[in-house]
Amino acid sequence: MHTSEACGDGRTNTCHVVAMPFPGRGHINPMMNLCKTLALRQPKNILITFVVTEEWLGYIASEPKPDSVRFATIPNVVPPERLKAVDFPAFYEATMTKMEAPFEELLDRLEPPVRAIVGCVELRWPVAVAKRRNIPVAAFWTMSASFYSMLHHLDVFARQQNLVATSLDAEAENIPGISSVHLADIETVLHQNDDQVMQLAMECISKVPIANYLLLTTVQELEPEIIDSLKAIYSFPVYPIGPAIPYLELREDYNIGDHSPDYANWLDSQPPQSVLYISLGSFLLLSSTQMDEIAEALNSSGIRYLWVARAEASRLKDKCGEKGMVVPWCDQLKVLTHPSIGGFWSHCGWNSTLEALYAGVPMLTFPLFLDQVPNSSQIVDEWKNGWKVETSNLGSDKLLAKEKIEELIKRFMDLESREGIKIRERARELKVMCHRAVANGGSSDENLDAFLRDISRPLVD
Known part of the structure; x- marks a missing residue:
């Protein structure tokens, strides 16, 4: 394990959050942007451990971040970045099967006690790891709410009909919850993409219902109907906290x-x-x-x-x-x-x-x-x-x-x-x-504050 500072710092009142992104630029960037935002909102009593593979630490270690965000690593147990596009299904599956054990070993060594885990939905396993340890967990989604909704309805339909991704192309028009507007997109996605990738993506979505929160990198006003429908599906808070882009770095200061x-x-x-x-x-x-x-x-x-x-x-x-x-x-x-x-x-x-x-x-x-x-x-x-x-x-x-x-x-x-x-x-x-949305009192601003309040509450045994 590598950490950019000592794990044990004695801050027992610190809200220690562990962030576990999928190993890819399109996931690491929004996760880091979220972590920076949380750290700047609560600078005195939050510590965020940002977990990446050793390879990815080499890419991002020098990037600026608040002092309350530190890096920790797990070994390079998945194929390297240069080979990802060569066989993406194999890479995707490796992230789901090879990273969980070293992540759990890392959790055993982290101090102070972890108060919350934020894990990418696409990894599939962070929610289960958190539940085994009785740690609140937020499923973090780095694509649109609309695409999340599509995958959710595909997964529900496939399970009800006992189908796999290879069979869904022919059944697309029969899937409840898929609007006529999105039908052509679903058919295109199912036709163009590897069936194994779609199957794995649906499996990841299926793990979200046992999470404590769903964090969306979108903006409420951009996708209001879809987001409201997701809020109706889940019994836990669904927080649109986007855009999870580095807008804070545009400030003159x-x-x-x-x-x-x-x-x-x-x-x-x-x-x-x-x-x-x-x-x-x-x-x-x-x-x-x-x-x-x-x-x-x-x-x-x-x-x-x-x-x-x-x-x-x-x-x-x-x-x-x-x-x-x-x-x-x-x-x-x-x-x-x-x-x-x-x-x-x-x-x-x-x-x-x-x-x-x-x-x-x-x-x-x-x-x-x-x-x-x-x-x-x-x-x-x-x-x-x-x-x-x-x-x-x-x-x-x-x-x-x-x-x-x-x-x-x-x-x-x-x-x-x-x-x-x-x-x-x-x-x-x-x-x-x-x-x-990100201004004072905006929808994302208020959702970020609500999420911080939620995870900062004292844990009850």
Whole structure:
């Protein structure tokens, strides 16, 4: 076990919370953002132990955090990050079967006594571990409430009908609780994704009913009907505490150092709302051929752009032209809130979606995997702050041609067109909604306080 400070600190009145995220950037980031928020709200009598694998500690150990958040590690018992996308079902299953025992061994050594556990739903086992030890536990969900609801109803239906994920595709239209609006998304998700992944996801959802809390990284006002339906299903508190993004770090008094990266200086030199920001996630990657089509379309369009291209960045830099910049990584929320950004071409991961909503930036949606499909539908059809690029399928050889890309991004970045004005007005309305939720007295603000009060109560034997 590694801890960034001694485990035993003698603070018997301390509310000691253990956070156990799923080992992936899309889960670790929102969990850490929640922990930072809790620590800043109750700085004097809270201690949060943030548990990661040794590999993940190497990635995040140097990131700034409050003193009351410390790291602890379990061994690297799951495949390394570089192999995750090679066989994701195997990785997913390993997180459920290999991490539980070392986590329990860690709990035995932690001091002061643990008052609450916050565990990712996708790990399946944190709720059971907490229950065996009589520790209050919050199930932490890092995707939309809508996708949670879909999986819940899929799981209930599958158990009632004695079905497995492979059989659900043909039965999708018969599943109670799935609205006609979401039926096509469910069918797409079931068709495009590995049956084993869907089966494991449903098993994870099935463990939530014995938790003490469900924490959602969404905002009540973004998904009110779905959230209210979940509150009616469960007998324990369901707290929407989102967006679980690093908005606190946007404050002027939050010091991250004086160094400005090159992309920030470049953005400073661009006209307002003139830059298209492109990031298609860090997990699944497009083919080099598709990336080249996008690069050619961007250069032909004359649109300014900042493109996060991960491993392809060094290769694509030579293709970026005079109006573009390609980088391997950026501070996404700071980029999205920069006044020069006028649009976001996204894979629709939930955290990226929340950051775009918070920043008030309209989106081009390009879903690649799992929950990104229904996220795209929410953006385009429900919230109306985005357009679909095209239904994408990593399993096909279908290529999105540069001519179509060029035409679309020109229309999307036209600030003076009727549709361009309309979509940006809607994006600004959603921005206000998100900011109000985390402001003093907002829905997420009050839910965070309520959760803190709940877990801070003295334990009764």
